[in-house]
Amino acid sequence: MVRGTYYRIILIKLKILGWGVLSYELEDRVVSLVSEKARVRRTLESLLDPSEKARVRADHHSRRKPRPCGMTIHTGIGCSYGCIYCYIWDMGFPGSPRPYPLSPLGMAYALALNPYVVPGHTLAAYGSVTEPFLPETREHAIEYISTVHEWLRLPSQVSTKAIIDEELALALKSREPGISVLVSAVALGELGRRLEPNAPSTEDRIRAAGAASRMGLHVTLFLRPIIPGIPLGEYEALIRYAREQGMERIVLGTLRVTRGIVSRLRAAGVEIPPSRLPETLHARRQAPVRATDIKERLKLVAENMGFTVxxxxxxxxxxxxxxxxxxxxxxxxxxxxRDPGVEQVAAALRALSGGRADFRVRRIGPCNYRVYPRSGISRVEIAAHWVAEVSMCRVAVAGAR
Ligand code: SF4
Incomplete structure (x- = not known):
């Protein structure tokens, strides 16, 4: 196994200090990934000009902590689909889209700088604050997906309301063969048109998604957002239509609201019952509506139709x-x-924190660890994030943000 000199020195130091003479598998894996990431970073650095490197270092992709769904990667700024329930209007994004200002190599470099990103492990999520496959951003989004996968091997997902035509399906499949494509939809027919005025019709979108599934793309219906106030029958019809078109997988997601989203929905003829709304509505901060019961019922509907939920x-x-x-x-x-055990988790954390943090690790259940830092909390936090990403187990830091 090839390791960087820096990490070899750290491991030797750790062994001299009596922190274990055994080479733990998890520790080896994280050390190897740190070396891989450093190599990628150095190579990308050599390919970019100084002005782009400066732009990348100032960009939030180079430092932002991934969300639970993975590292969200912005392919563009703004969106022209104008979905009534969308939160990006409250975040100040424009209605006319333009490609995100980093080049594909610049984006890969930003992620290689980000201390939380683990090559081959951190999930990449495209399409959280814009539609990636708008005409203005489609090529850029494909290049991002391709370049990030080529350099960092991040398992990718993309959520979209665009038509996955044959050309797009082939491009995605050839650039990131395992990509998870989530096709978002909320309602069929006139209601769907009212809620998503400029997006392709739900029916066209789902028909194309079914065809892309048959071409071997991993496509999932993203029934989101479930909006209380829309009759259950509308959702059932949508799920049935997707099944008829050959879709077999589904994710259900509920709505998050701001004051603006509630009033835009009202103007479009969808009234959310007050009992379903959060106690306080904010102008910008989103809060979830109460819809767990609806989600559970739709889960049963989908399972009965043969969907993997x-x-x-x-x-x-x-x-x-x-x-x-x-x-x-x-x-x-x-x-x-595989559950690594306390010894391996602790060894990997020590290797990652360079021996400059003091902590205790406790196993609180299968594949579930808690780290109690005594010093170097931010170092421990990033190390724990890496160990979680590589082991795929929960590794939480007590007292972390
Ligand atoms: S266990 Fe992993 S994949 Fe499953 S929902 Fe949680 S974070 Fe996502």
Whole structure:
């Protein structure tokens, strides 16, 4: 196994200090991944000009902590689909889209700089704050997916309301063969048109998604957002239509609201019952509506129609890449990952924190660890994130943000 000199020195130091003479598998894996990431970073650095490197270093992709669904990667700024329930309007994004200002190599470099990103392990999520496959951003999004996968091997998911035509399906399949494609939809017919005025019709979108599935792409219906106030029958009809078109997988997601989203929905003829709304509505901060019971009923409907129902978008990504994950209480997804044990978790944390942090590790259940830092909390936090990503187990830091 090839390791960087820096990490070899750290390991020797650790052994001299009596922290173990055994070479633990998890420790080896994290050390090897740190070396791989450093190599990628150096190579990308040599390919970019100084002005782009400066732009990348100032970009939030180079430092932002991944969300539970993975590292969200912005392919563009703004969106022209104008979906009534969308939160990006409250975040100040424009209605006319443009490609995200980093080049594909620049984006790969930003992720290689980000201390939380683990090559081959951190899930990449495209399409969280814009539609990736708008005419203005489609090529850029494909290049991002391709370049990030080529350099960092991140298992990718993309969520879209665009038509996955044959050309797009082939491009995605050839650039990131395991990519998880989530096709979002909320309602058929006139209601769907009212809620998503400029997006392709739900029917066209789902027909194309079914065809892309038959071409071997891992496609999932992302029934989102479930909006209380829309009759259950509308959702049932949508799920049935997707099944008829050959879709077999589904993720259900509920709505998050701001004051603006509630009033835009009202203007479009959808009134959310007050009992379903959060106690306080904010102008910008989103809060979930109360819809767990509706989600559970729709889960049963989908299961009865033969769908595989994933608990979340990341579970579809785990499945499409044949991985196993138990990083949250929804798991295990894709099967149970191997439980490394306290010794391996501690050894990997020590290797990652360079021996400059003091902590205790406790196993609180299968594949579930808690780290208690005594010093160097931010160092321990990043190390724990890496160990979780590589082991696919829960490794939480007590007292972390
Ligand atoms: S256990 Fe499942 S739901 Fe939880 S993070 Fe992993 S893939 Fe996602």
């Amino acid at each position: 994933y608990p979340s978008a990341c579970a579809a990504n785990i499945d499409s890449h044949s991985l196993k994950c138990w990083k949250c209480p929804h798991g295990p997804c894709g099967g149970r990952p």
